[in-house]
Amino acid sequence: MAAAKKKDSAKASNKTAPKDGAGRNAPSVDVLKKYYRDMLLIRRFEEKAGQLYGMGLIGGFCHLYIGQEAVVTGISAAQDNDKDTVVTSYRDHAHMLACDMDPKGIMAELTGREGGYSRGKGGSMHMFSKEKRFFGGHGIVGAGTAIGAGLGFAHKYTKDGGVAVAYMGDGASNQGQVAECYNMAALWDLPILFVIENNQYGMGTSVKRSSAGTLYRRGEGYGIPGEQVDGMDVFAVEAAASQALEYIRSGNGPYILEVMTYRYRGHSMSDPAKYRTKEEVASFKEERDPITSVKDMLQTQGVDEAELKEIDKEIKAIVNEAATFAQESPEPHVDELWTDILVEESA
Amino acid sequence: MPTNILMPALSPTMTEGNLAKWLKTEGDTVEAGDVIAEIETDKATMEVEAVDEGILGKILISEGTQNVAVNTPIAVLLGDGESANDIGEAPEAAPTAAAAEVSEESAPVAQADAEQPSGAVVENRDILYHQGIIVEPPPFDEASFTDVYTATVREALRDAMSEEMRNDETVYLMGEEVAEYQGAYKCSQGMLDEFGKDRVIDTPITEHGFAGIAVGSAMNGLKPIVEFMTWNFGMQAIDHIINSAAKTLYMAGGQLGCPIVFRGPNGAASRVAAQHSQCYASWYAHVPGLKVVAPWSAADAKGLMKAAIRDPNPVVFLENEILYGEKYDNVPSSDDFVIPLGRAKIERSGADVTIVAFSIMVGKALKAAEELAEQGIDAEVINLRTIRPLDRHTILESVKKTNRIVVAEEGWPFAGIGAEIAALIGEHAFDYMDAPLARVTGADVPMPYAANLEALALPQAEHIVKAAKKVCYQD
Ligand SMILES: Cc1ncc(C[n+]2csc(CCOP(=O)(O)OP(=O)(O)O)c2C)c(N)n1
Numbered sequence: 001m002a003a004a005k006k007k008d009s010a011k012a013s014n015k016t017a018p019k020d021g022a023g024r025n026a027p028s029v030d031v032l033k034k035y036y037r038d039m040l041l042i043r044r045f046e047e048k049a050g051q052l053y054g055m056g057l058i059g060g061f062c063h064l065y066i067g068q069e070a071v072v073t074g075i076s077a078a079q080d081n082d083k084d085t086v087v088t089s090y091r092d093h094a095h096m097l098a099c100d101m102d103p104k105g106i107m108a109e110l111t112g113r114e115g116g117y118s119r120g121k122g123g124s125m126h127m128f129s130k131e132k133r134f135f136g137g138h139g140i141v142g143a144g145t146a147i148g149a150g151l152g153f154a155h156k157y158t159k160d161g162g163v164a165v166a167y168m169g170d171g172a173s174n175q176g177q178v179a180e181c182y183n184m185a186a187l188w189d190l191p192i193l194f195v196i197e198n199n200q201y202g203m204g205t206s207v208k209r210s211s212a213g214t215l216y217r218r219g220e221g222y223g224i225p226g227e228q229v230d231g232m233d234v235f236a237v238e239a240a241a242s243q244a245l246e247y248i249r250s251g252n253g254p255y256i257l258e259v260m261t262y263r264y265r266g267h268s269m270s271d272p273a274k275y276r277t278k279e280e281v282a283s284f285k286e287e288r289d290p291i292t293s294v295k296d297m298l299q300t301q302g303v304d305e306a307e308l309k310e311i312d313k314e315i316k317a318i319v320n321e322a323a324t325f326a327q328e329s330p331e332p333h334v335d336e337l338w339t340d341i342l343v344e345e346s347a
Numbered sequence: 348m349p350t351n352i353l354m355p356a357l358s359p360t361m362t363e364g365n366l367a368k369w370l371k372t373e374g375d376t377v378e379a380g381d382v383i384a385e386i387e388t389d390k391a392t393m394e395v396e397a398v399d400e401g402i403l404g405k406i407l408i409s410e411g412t413q414n415v416a417v418n419t420p421i422a423v424l425l426g427d428g429e430s431a432n433d434i435g436e437a438p439e440a441a442p443t444a445a446a447a448e449v450s451e452e453s454a455p456v457a458q459a460d461a462e463q464p465s466g467a468v469v470e471n472r473d474i475l476y477h478q479g480i481i482v483e484p485p486p487f488d489e490a491s492f493t494d495v496y497t498a499t500v501r502e503a504l505r506d507a508m509s510e511e512m513r514n515d516e517t518v519y520l521m522g523e524e525v526a527e528y529q530g531a532y533k534c535s536q537g538m539l540d541e542f543g544k545d546r547v548i549d550t551p552i553t554e555h556g557f558a559g560i561a562v563g564s565a566m567n568g569l570k571p572i573v574e575f576m577t578w579n580f581g582m583q584a585i586d587h588i589i590n591s592a593a594k595t596l597y598m599a600g601g602q603l604g605c606p607i608v609f610r611g612p613n614g615a616a617s618r619v620a621a622q623h624s625q626c627y628a629s630w631y632a633h634v635p636g637l638k639v640v641a642p643w644s645a646a647d648a649k650g651l652m653k654a655a656i657r658d659p660n661p662v663v664f665l666e667n668e669i670l671y672g673e674k675y676d677n678v679p680s681s682d683d684f685v686i687p688l689g690r691a692k693i694e695r696s697g698a699d700v701t702i703v704a705f706s707i708m709v710g711k712a713l714k715a716a717e718e719l720a721e722q723g724i725d726a727e728v729i730n731l732r733t734i735r736p737l738d739r740h741t742i743l744e745s746v747k748k749t750n751r752i753v754v755a756e757e758g759w760p761f762a763g764i765g766a767e768i769a770a771l772i773g774e775h776a777f778d779y780m781d782a783p784l785a786r787v788t789g790a791d792v793p794m795p796y797a798a799n800l801e802a803l804a805l806p807q808a809e810h811i812v813k814a815a816k817k818v819c820y821q822d
């Protein structure tokens with residue numbers, strides 16, 4: 001949480017920074033530190049979730065985001081976090097952290113405890129926070145995209161100035177309802193940013209084997225602009241998202257960002273990921289890691305090892321606190337089985 | 348303090364595995380995320396990654412060891428400034444590195460469990476029923492609505508939607524042909540003119556997509572009415588109705604619900620054959636988290652539609668094309684005519700046999716009751732109005748009086764609404780019954796096109812008469 005809260009100030013300082021060679025804002029140390037923190041929080045959180053899963057404390061499916069941290073971090077940094085809404089699939093822990101949801105509540109939901117965001121009734125794949133404008137957490141591939149278009153519909157209907165950010169996987173982008181929603185979003189100029197997190201695989205099926213053409217260009221027929229972005233570079237993601245969001249917020253309708261990324265772990269905890277080579281995984285981990293590159297930039301800018309260690313310690317403390325909470329929080333009361341099925345009006 | 352690395356569970360079902368290979372040796376430096384070992388599970392060979400950095404101080408389980416139980420310490424990790432001499436300090440059964448900081452796994456749960464306050468009050472009628480409690484329906488003084496007007500079912504639906512849209516800015520109507528065409532069955536006549544195109548919205552023919560959009564908008568503060576041109580096409584949207592709308596409140600621990608109405612004509616129309624003639628009452632009534640409503644008269648249509656729109660839950664509203672044009676002179680005009688969901692109506696009271704029906708079958712049941720009266724049998728006709736939550740109380744009170752029951756529905760018999768009511772009777776009225784329950788249903792076949800076959804597939808008043816006479820032992 002502490003890591004995510006710095007968001008606004010960091011964004012502001014980014015705006016006033018001088019341009020770098022590529023015409024982008026040269027990142028200030030503040031911005032670099034913010035991204036480093038945000039991404040590290042996700043990575044450490046996910047590693048901890050993996051560990052708790054290994055100990056049998058988390059059950060069922062558990063989809064980790066390790067490797068993809070720059071995507072949600074960059075996009076969230078470009079959002080108006082007082083207005084915009086977010087929805088994604090089951091690979092959702094990072095999106096919730098980026099929405100400034102409490103790591104304790106997220107982890108406790110993973111362990112199925114009363115202190116979880118859904119009081120243990122949703123689990124890893126189904127979590128929500130009305131307060132933080134995070135609308136799930138959906139286990140059905142493609143469903144989040146239509147729900148996202150609906151969030152955008154409500155923004156437009158109420159003229160509240162918000163934009164819906166709807167994440168989907170490369171696999172999800174083949175669902176019929178995604179095409180249906182591109183059509184309606186364009187037809188009705190809905191304020192929605194479609195984010196395709198192209199991590200190159202949908203479970204064991206590579207994009208090459210599942211998807212014809214180029215994913216972001218599927219909006220063209222509907223008149224939706226789109227682009228491909230390097231998802232291992234948090235600055236590239238933030239820059240593209242800022243432009244896209246400005247375009248959407250000015251009333252131009254939807255935009256598609258295809259963010260090229262990679263997941264280091266298997267699809268879920270039980271996936272040995274035999275469908276790809278060790279070399280392929282290593283090439284991303286060793287040469288493209290989004291956290292290492294920001295760390296390198298920090299060091300180039302003169303931030304010393306001790307200070308980085310201090311940040312690591314801070315993040316670790318947040319994650320450990322979440323893990324402790326997630327184990328100490330009691331299981332939901334047995335009567336919870338029978339509540340929250342309908343809103344009872346007499347209640 | 349040195350910390351133990353434990354044998355991890357790598358799938359939901361894994362309880363033990365083989366330690367296939369160590370990729371680090373004692374004395375190696377380990378970074379978080381490094382692959383340190385390979386483990387064979389029941390399904391595959393998996394890599395084990397380190398969660399913390401340190402030095403691999405000692406390997407406790409050598410490679411090649413079979414059937415290592417989950418959570419067995421397999422190695423010891425040394426932190427900054429620690430040496431192999433410190434290993435004795437690693438507590439015997441301490442969890443892994445980070446887990447040492449997160450305390451033991453099971454104790455806090457058991458302990459806290461005992462301290463828990465008692466749970467929330469259960470109010471859900473269906474759940475209470477399965478706990479042995481039959482709740483009375485919500486009160487409603489229908490006779491007090493004396494100001495009435497004449498309207499068709501179609502007009503009554505339009506009036507209900509319009510009244511609610513006047514009352515609440517967040518209510519909107521969306522669907523195929525609802526705006527400019529005024530509704531495929533003219534149920535939204537005049538609404539585009541009154542409310543404009545931002546609130547009466549024509550969609551492309553994409554049921555799955557627009558149902559999902561409506562659900563998302565409901566989560567984000569609106570109250571959509573989604574028209575399916577017919578419920579047959581709503582099948583394309585069933586994933587959003589069930590997985591996205593009905594389950595969200597529960598999955599969100601009560602934090603976020605989905606106030607939405609899905610409506611459209613249900614059941615058989617006339618001569619449109621198999622793909623356009625099906626009753627979905629039993630399909631949707633199966634699902635916890637949905638309310639399912641089926642009006643018969645124009646007053647039903649108006650009062651139930653208003654209730655459905657005001658209800659904070661997802662409501663499946665099953666209309667009937669054949670009834671749209673039926674005219675009634677007793678439609679209450681009051682804005683407060685809101686029929687509580689979960690309350691059935693006794694359309695005709697009688698002493699000899701109970702006939703339970705919904706939607707178009709209510710009219711057929713009333714016709715049957717007239718014929719039965721001529722033959723000396725006094726039938727009570729119950730119009731369910733709401734299928735779920737089912738007004739079990741009214742049904743039971745009636746059969747306790749008549750001791751005989753016929754359930755009439757247009758849908759297929761298997762796991763139908765009649766089957767559910769049969770279970771109710773078996774569970775709670777067994778001792779009151781003077782005859783076995785009888786079901787009148789649609790024929791258990793896809794709807795045929797030929798006029799003669801279609802007539803045979805649909806239940807008619809005469810079938811109800813026959814069934815009622817049978818349970819009265821007068822056949
Ligand atoms: C409708 C549906 N079909 C199949 C599945 C099973 N499933 C879960 S995740 C997944 C792969 C999705 O891949 P992608 O969209 O690329 O997302 P990623 O997992 O890479 O984040 C599949 C097939 C599902 N959950 N929902």
Ligand SMILES: [Mg+2]
Pocket residue numbers: 169170171197198199200201202203
């Ligand atoms: Mg993918």
